[in-house]
Amino acid sequence: MTDSSYAFVQTETAERLPPPGRTTGVIFWLRNNLFSSLSNTILTIVVGLFLLWLVPLLYQFLIGHAVFSGTADDCRVADVGACWIFIANRINFITYGFYPQTEYWRPNVVFWVGLVLVVPLVWSKAPFKIANAALFFILYPIAAFVLLSGGVFGLEQIPTEKWGGLMVTLILSVVGVVGSFPIGVVLALGRRSNLPIVKTFSILFIELWRAVPLITVLFMVSVMLPLFMPEGVTIDKLLRALVGVTVFYGAYMAEVVRGGLQALPRGQYEAASALGLNYWKSMTFIILPQALKYVIPGIVGTLISLVKDTSLVSIIGIFDLLNAIQSAGSDSAWSTPTKSITGYAFAIGIFFVLCFSLSRYSVYMENRLNTGHKR
Amino acid sequence: MSIDNIENVVDSVDRSKMKVSANEVAVDIIGMHKWYSDFHVLRDINLKVMKGERIVIAGPSGSGKSTLIRCINRLEEHQKGQIFVDDIELTNDIKKIDEVRREVGMVFQHFNLFPHLTILQNLTLAPIWVRGIPKAEAEATAMHYLERVKIPEQANKFPGQLSGGQQQRVAIARSLCMNPKIMLFDEPTSALDPEMIKEVLEVMVKLAEDGMTMICVTHEMGFARQVANRVIFMDQGQIIEQNEPEAFFSNPQHERTKLFLSQILH
Numbered sequence: 179m180t181d182s183s184y185a186f187v188q189t190e191t192a193e194r195l196p197p198p199g200r201t202t203g204v205i206f207w208l209r210n211n212l213f214s215s216l217s218n219t220i221l222t223i224v225v226g227l228f229l230l231w232l233v234p235l236l237y238q239f240l241i242g243h244a245v246f247s248g249t250a251d252d253c254r255v256a257d258v259g260a261c262w263i264f265i266a267n268r269i270n271f272i273t274y275g276f277y278p279q280t281e282y283w284r285p286n287v288v289f290w291v292g293l294v295l296v297v298p299l300v301w302s303k304a305p306f307k308i309a310n311a312a313l314f315f316i317l318y319p320i321a322a323f324v325l326l327s328g329g330v331f332g333l334e335q336i337p338t339e340k341w342g343g344l345m346v347t348l349i350l351s352v353v354g355v356v357g358s359f360p361i362g363v364v365l366a367l368g369r370r371s372n373l374p375i376v377k378t379f380s381i382l383f384i385e386l387w388r389a390v391p392l393i394t395v396l397f398m399v400s401v402m403l404p405l406f407m408p409e410g411v412t413i414d415k416l417l418r419a420l421v422g423v424t425v426f427y428g429a430y431m432a433e434v435v436r437g438g439l440q441a442l443p444r445g446q447y448e449a450a451s452a453l454g455l456n457y458w459k460s461m462t463f464i465i466l467p468q469a470l471k472y473v474i475p476g477i478v479g480t481l482i483s484l485v486k487d488t489s490l491v492s493i494i495g496i497f498d499l500l501n502a503i504q505s506a507g508s509d510s511a512w513s514t515p516t517k518s519i520t521g522y523a524f525a526i527g528i529f530f531v532l533c534f535s536l537s538r539y540s541v542y543m544e545n546r547l548n549t550g551h552k553r
Numbered sequence: 554m555s556i557d558n559i560e561n562v563v564d565s566v567d568r569s570k571m572k573v574s575a576n577e578v579a580v581d582i583i584g585m586h587k588w589y590s591d592f593h594v595l596r597d598i599n600l601k602v603m604k605g606e607r608i609v610i611a612g613p614s615g616s617g618k619s620t621l622i623r624c625i626n627r628l629e630e631h632q633k634g635q636i637f638v639d640d641i642e643l644t645n646d647i648k649k650i651d652e653v654r655r656e657v658g659m660v661f662q663h664f665n666l667f668p669h670l671t672i673l674q675n676l677t678l679a680p681i682w683v684r685g686i687p688k689a690e691a692e693a694t695a696m697h698y699l700e701r702v703k704i705p706e707q708a709n710k711f712p713g714q715l716s717g718g719q720q721q722r723v724a725i726a727r728s729l730c731m732n733p734k735i736m737l738f739d740e741p742t743s744a745l746d747p748e749m750i751k752e753v754l755e756v757m758v759k760l761a762e763d764g765m766t767m768i769c770v771t772h773e774m775g776f777a778r779q780v781a782n783r784v785i786f787m788d789q790g791q792i793i794e795q796n797e798p799e800a801f802f803s804n805p806q807h808e809r810t811k812l813f814l815s816q817i818l819h
Contacts, residue, residue, distance in 0.1 A: 448628050449665035453679035453731060454655040456647075463678055467669050549669055549711040 240523065253514035260520040268506040272524075275342015275497040281334060285345050288322045292352070300539060302546055315356065338416040342497030344528065346416070350423060350488040350498065351532065355481050357424035362431025363470075367461065369436055380432070387429035392487055395422045400494035419491045427484045434476040438469030471547045478540035482533045489529075500525050558818045559802065562754040562775040570764045573782060574604035578637070579735050579766045580625055585634030587620060587790075594620050595631070596790045604734075607767045609777040609798075612787035613813060618770040621787070622737045625768065626657045639734055655683060658728030662740040664720040666712035672699070672723050673708040676730045684731065691730070698726035702756050718749025722756050729760075736760065738769040774817060778802060786810045 212222045243259030245252045253261035265272065274282060295314040298304035329335035341349075368380030387395070399418040407413070442465060450460035470477070492501035503521040506512070580602040587595040594617050602608055610618045623629040624636060627643050627650045636643045638653045667675050676695035680686045686694075699705040702722035704715075712720055721741055728736060738757065742750040754776055761767060761780045771777070777784050777798055784801040786794040786809075794807045802818070805811045 443663075443665075445661060445663055445665035446667065449659075449661065449667070451628060452626055452654060452657075452659040452661075453727070454651055454683040455679060456651055459682050463682065464667055468667075471669065547669070549713060 239519075250512055250514055253516065258514070258516055260523060261514050261516045262520065264507070264512050264514065264517045264520055265524050268509075268512075271343060271506050272499065272502050273344045275346060275502055276340040277336060277342065277345065278334070278340070281328075281336060284325050284328070284333075288325055289345075289348070292318065292322070319353075338414050341416065343502040344499045346491075346496060347488050347499040347528075349416075350420060350491065351485045353420050354423045354427055354484045354488065357420075358427035358431050358480075358484060359477070361425065361428030362435050363466065365428060365432035366435035366439060369432065370439055384429045384432050387426050388433070392423070392426055392490055393493060395426050396490060396494050398422075415494065416496060419494065419496055423484065423488065423491070427480060427487075430480050430483075431477065434473050434480055435469065437476065438471075438473035439465065441472050442469050471544075474540050474544050474547075478536055482536055485532050485536070486529060499528060559774045559778050561779055562751065562773060563758050563779065566758060566779050567762050570762055571607065571782070572605050572764060577604040578602070579604045579606070579639060580768070581635075581637040582624075583635045583637075585624065585631050585636060587617075587624065587629065587631045587633075594790050595624070598634070598792060600785070600792065602735075602766065602768060604766055605764055606783060607761050607765075607781045608769065608783050608785060609781040610768065610770045610785045610787060611772070611774070611777065611813070616787040617790040618787050619739050622659075622739055622768055622770055625735075625737060626654050626659055628659075655731065656734045657737060658731060658733035658735070659737045660721070660724050660728060660739065660741045662743050664712070664717070664724045664744075666720055666724055666727070668712050671709050671711055672704075672715070675712065675723065676727050679727070680730050695726070695730055698729045699723075701729075701759070702726045703752075716749060717745045718752045721745065721749070721753045725753075725756055725760070735766045735768070738767065738771065740770050740772070742771065742773060772817070774802070786813065788813075 213219045239259045241259070243257060245258060245261050245263055248263060250264070253264065270279065270282070274285060277285065292314075295310065295318055299307070299310050299314055304310070324330060325333070326341070327336060327338065365380050365384055368376045369384065371377045371380070390398075396419060399422040400415060403418060404412065446464060446468065447460070450464040455464065489498055489500040491498050492504075497505065503525055504518075507517045507521050578601060580600070582598050582600040585595060585598040586593070598621060600621075610621065612618050620629055624631050624643075625638060631643075639656050641649050641653050643650065643653060666672075667678070670678065673692060673695055676698065677688065677691040680691040680694065681688055696705055696708065699708055702725060704719055704722060707715055707719060707723070712723065715723065725741075741757070742753050745753060750773070754773060757767070757769070757776065758780055769776070769781075781798050783795055784798050785792055786801070786805075786807070788809050794801070794805065794810045796806075801810075802814065805814055
């Protein structure tokens with residue numbers, strides 16, 4: 179082995195070198211992402227042309243030719259864009275429905291108090307989480323209901339038939355989101371239970387609700403349910419819709435959560451048991467925090483569907499945002515060419531803000547909960 | 554094949570505190586059987602472990618070694634026979650099972666640390682929520698055991714940021730925080746690099762030197778020779794041979810044992 183030519187010993191540390199070429203900057207990014215190959219270049223040009231056609235068109239409609247002030251007559255001209263004054267004029271109806279104008283302060287208070295409670299709740303660094311949660315999940319719903327419907331403390335009673343617009347959409351969304359999530363978790367745990375009764379009930383419940391369309395559920399609760407009720411007993415229509423939406427999405431949520439429970443390695447369940455943690459403690463501290471984190475995208479996807487599907491309650495005669503916008507437009511004083519499209523554009527904007535903020539929040543949560551255990 | 558071919562895991566072992574009790578029984582398994590549907594995985598297991606014993610269970614894969622120790626804290630259910638742990642019989646009674654699990658620590662092949670909790674939280678969770686120990690006290694205990702496994706500086710990191718050997722040492726510390734009477738080890742070094750195997754075995758030797766009752770499924774024959782007071786050989790769901798390490802390695806009786814040893818000792 180004396181004259182082996184492959185023997186080698188490194189005698190000094192290799193020099194640290196800068197990376198080759200430019201890997202940052204606008205030109206590099208353009209070349210790398212938009213024009214890296216012939217097919218990419220063609221795609222870039224086609225999409226670019228499409229945007230060149232679309233963006234000015236949207237601009238003309240939404241801003242350029244849009245009517246921001248004046249009367250309905252200003253919207254009755256040729257080539258008119260969005261009729262924003264229609265929205266401005268009917269904003270109260272779109273926001274509150276038939277809620278009496280003198281009592282608008284009540285939904286306003288409910289809204290702002292809710293916002294003040296929600297922001298620190300979802301912002302991880304805020305203190306007093308438990309007190310905050312107790313306020314929002316227990317005290318707030320009761321107080322909000324009392325304030326909105328009235329009938330006590332000298333407040334005028336306002337039946338839910340008069341509630342409407344964005345207010346009802348927000349109520350349906352918030353109650354649906356807050357209610358369907360725990361229902362989903364409980365059903366998911368039930369479906370994986372070792373107890374035959376609990377398991378069978380969970381499976382039947384989940385499959386039944388998932389097997390029917392939401393519209394059918396809403397019809398059932400609004401038309402069929404009263405038939406089975408004893409005479410004189412009525413359940414509020416909005417409440418029935420709330421329960422219907424919440425339970426329906428609870429069933430969907432259950433399957434999303436179950437996916438997370440199944441994705442968790444068996445070793446986590448075993449380690450928790452081996453330490454002496456009982457079922458509920460290991461679920462609370464070990465299993466659910468991890469399982470729910472796995473399925474944040476699925477959970478948020480379901481919640482976004484829920485928010486959008488609240489507009490289906492209009493078919494049982496509840497004046498949600500979309501229904502209110504449509505009704506507002508049926509006023510003959512506002513028979514202008516673009517009022518419907520303007521109304522829908524406004525609704526799109528509201529739903530987009532709601533759903534997109536949910537989506538961004540899920541990204542924030544995923545980043546916050548990432549403890550780098552994926553290798 | 555010779556016992557001299559087994560490498561020591563540590564230079565020397567202090568046996569002064571390794572005392573096997575003459576009358577206190579830690580685990581007693583009597584005529585135990587287990588089936589996985591039709592498959593008879595454990596057949597007529599009889600094993601009495603006294604307090605202070607260090608038992609190594611060896612055998613080919615699929616011989617039922619892991620299943621056996623997993624029956625001791627009821628991660629697996631047995632169908633016939635009896636298992637007593639610290640005089641508590643394991644039955645379907647969940648209270649009894651939880652009672653046993655509080656007293657029996659377990660270390661897994663794949664560590665099974667909780668990845669969403671910091672190291673310190675991993676160590677204090679069970680003491681706080683199972684034993685009801687105040688948080689400050691639980692944290693002090695946790696730091697004590699982290700120092701014993703020589704990684705106190707990692708307390709506030711997450712498991713994903715640690716090496717395999719460090720994770721396994723944390724897993725051992727996590728079990729010790731519950732102050733268990735018996736420790737079960739299920740192939741604790743099988744998922745580790747050679748360099749990390751040593752650091753984990755050193756911790757286990759220390760534990761044995763402190764007089765812990767240990768039942769280890771492992772392929773580390775050096776550990777068996779230096780630390781165990783009894784080696785159990787299993788094949789096809791049965792205990793075929795058991796003896797003191799010296800006799801077990803130098804003079805195996807059963808043909809199957811001889812074959813097994815000739816394959817792992819050269």
